[in-house]
Amino acid sequence: MRSLRSNRAARAPLPAPGREGRGRPLASALSAGKRAGKGDLLFLAAVILLAAYGVLSVYSASCYNAEVQYGDGMYFFKKQLIGFAIGLAAIVGIAFFDYRKLKKMGLPALILSLVLLALVFVPGVGKSNYGATRWIGFGGFTIQPSEIAKYGFILFAAGYFAKDPARMRTLKGALPVLGAGLAVCVLIMLEPNMSVTMCVGAIMIGMIFLGGLSPKALAGICIPALVLVPVLILAEPYRLQRLSAFVDPWASPREEGYQLIQSLYALGNGNFFGVGLFHSRQKYRFLPFSESDFILSVIAEETGFVGVLLLFLVIGFVIYRGFRIANACEDFYGYMLVSGITLAFAVQSCLNALVVSGCIPPTGLPLPLISAGNTSLVVTMAGMGIVYAVSRHNEGRKFIGYTTK
Numbered sequence: 001m002r003s004l005r006s007n008r009a010a011r012a013p014l015p016a017p018g019r020e021g022r023g024r025p026l027a028s029a030l031s032a033g034k035r036a037g038k039g040d041l042l043f044l045a046a047v048i049l050l051a052a053y054g055v056l057s058v059y060s061a062s063c064y065n066a067e068v069q070y071g072d073g074m075y076f077f078k079k080q081l082i083g084f085a086i087g088l089a090a091i092v093g094i095a096f097f098d099y100r101k102l103k104k105m106g107l108p109a110l111i112l113s114l115v116l117l118a119l120v121f122v123p124g125v126g127k128s129n130y131g132a133t134r135w136i137g138f139g140g141f142t143i144q145p146s147e148i149a150k151y152g153f154i155l156f157a158a159g160y161f162a163k164d165p166a167r168m169r170t171l172k173g174a175l176p177v178l179g180a181g182l183a184v185c186v187l188i189m190l191e192p193n194m195s196v197t198m199c200v201g202a203i204m205i206g207m208i209f210l211g212g213l214s215p216k217a218l219a220g221i222c223i224p225a226l227v228l229v230p231v232l233i234l235a236e237p238y239r240l241q242r243l244s245a246f247v248d249p250w251a252s253p254r255e256e257g258y259q260l261i262q263s264l265y266a267l268g269n270g271n272f273f274g275v276g277l278f279h280s281r282q283k284y285r286f287l288p289f290s291e292s293d294f295i296l297s298v299i300a301e302e303t304g305f306v307g308v309l310l311l312f313l314v315i316g317f318v319i320y321r322g323f324r325i326a327n328a329c330e331d332f333y334g335y336m337l338v339s340g341i342t343l344a345f346a347v348q349s350c351l352n353a354l355v356v357s358g359c360i361p362p363t364g365l366p367l368p369l370i371s372a373g374n375t376s377l378v379v380t381m382a383g384m385g386i387v388y389a390v391s392r393h394n395e396g397r398k399f400i401g402y403t404t405k
Contacts, residue, residue: 037395039095039388041323047315047369047384051087051377053311054370055080060278061298062291062372076291076372083374087301087381094385099393102386103333106159110180113152116145117187132364134191144375146188146196151383153184153200154207154340161211162333171217194232194354195363199347201225206343211336228298246361259294262287263356266297274304291372293364304343311370312353318384319346325391334390341383 055077064074069075119136120126126136127142135142157177167173189197205225209218241256249257249264266282269275277282280301283290290298300308322342329335345368352367354360366373368380 007258008249016257037392039392040321042323043318043391044091044384045387046202046318046321047091047388048088048383049384050314050318050369051084051381054377055084056365057295057370058291058372060280060302061283061295063278064284065291068285074378079374080372080377083377086355086374087378090378090382091385091388095380095389095392097389099334099337099386101330102155102337103159103162106156110156110184113149114183114187115146117149117184120145120187120191132191134193142151144373146191146193146200147373148381149188150196150200150203150344151180151341151379153201154337154344154364154383156180157161157204157207158333158336158340161207161336162390165212165332168208169214169217171213174211174213174217177204177208177211184289189232193364195351195365197273198363199344199351199365202347203340203344207336207340210339210343213374225322242361242363246295246358249358259288260358260362263294263297264358266294266301267357270301270304271305272304272306273339274300274302274307277302289364292366293352293371294356295371296352296367299370300356312349319349322346322384322387325394327386329390330394334393338387338390341387344383346379 030346058080059074059077063073066075066077066209067073106149116136120133122136125136125138126133127137129135134146135144137143157180160177161168164173165284181200185197185200185204205218205222208221213221241252245252245256245260249260251257253261261281266280266287269281274283280290280298282301283298287297296308299311303311322338322345326335326338326342329338348365348368351360351363352365355362355365366376368376
């Protein structure tokens with residue numbers, strides 16, 4: 001298999017007469033090319049399995065909190081189930097969509113993302129919780145713009161790269177993508193939401209790397225970014241407190257260190273096989289955000305090391321198949337689009353696991369497809385639907401003599 005970064009092939013030409021397309025008129029060949037194949041069904045099955053498991057995990061992690069807070073133990077479960085149903089509908093609809101039409105939607109998607117992020121700061125529209133303003137609400141309906149902005153940026157970057165892949169080898173050619181990524185990061189950071197800012201930053205650098213930026217230019221971006229991280233931490237007292245809690249959570253066991261300590265209790269209590277599904281103890285209001293940012297801790301307590309290992313084997317399988325689909329793309333736009341979506345899923349999954357295990361300072365970031373939160377669930381499933389649509393299109397191209405090998 002070719003390396004992802006070396007996949008620069010333009011779309012292959014139609015077969016000449018006398019090859020696979022022998023005896024078939026051009027119009028017939030083009031018509032046959034529209035016949036998408038089955039696509040990567042294993043990838044699709046793994047995505048749906050993760051999302052379905054997420055619904056079950058949300059119920060287990062939230063039933064007690066939901067009963068105490070809302071008088072309905074099924075409150076979060078029902079919301080997640082609705083999100084799952086919408087996500088499934090999105091996958092089905094997108095699966096039959098020609099992903100190449102998304103190329104024209106890159107700039108509108110970026111503009112929409114920036115507008116939604118800006119609306120967070122409009123009084124009466126933005127919704128605050130736990131000292132952060134990260135949501136916009138209309139009546140009883142709320143969305144988290146930062147989750148949408150990640151994919152809006154990916155659509156823009158993939159479309160920009162595809163116009164002229166050669167220009168992405170220079171820093172000058174990559175400036176529009178860098179500017180778009182920084183604009184998204186700044187607005188998210190102001191919410192404040194450092195975790196999603198880091199996630200978007202990692203996606204931006206990853207896509208520029210996969211787009212073919214020279215190592216020297218890439219270093220010119222990464223080194224200042226790494227220097228900026230401690231500056232941003234020092235700029236906000238709450239970030240310093242979280243860093244201190246990461247270094248020694250037992251120094252403030254009832255304050256900043258509390259959440260990490262409770263997460264570690266859950267991980268330790270799970271041992272090898274766990275205490276059993278629905279039998280977590282930490283979910284009884286010991287572990288904050290047990291149904292969202294720290295749902296992996298509850299999963300670890302209930303299913304143990306074996307359960308977490310199986311979960312991340314499935315997550316790893318989705319990531320592997322996603323990059324494999326990207327590698328099979330013969331058009332640069334599909335390659336960059338799928339790479340960006342898969343990278344977003346991989347980065348967020350890794351960051352969440354590192355947070356709940358105490359490997360990096362605690363920060364709020366959901367586990368994609370698993371954590372409670374309809375915006376994250378629906379948008380992630382829609383993104384995975386795009387990846388599956390690309391796999392169907394690539395398979396369909398074999399009908400007219402294209403190869404994805």
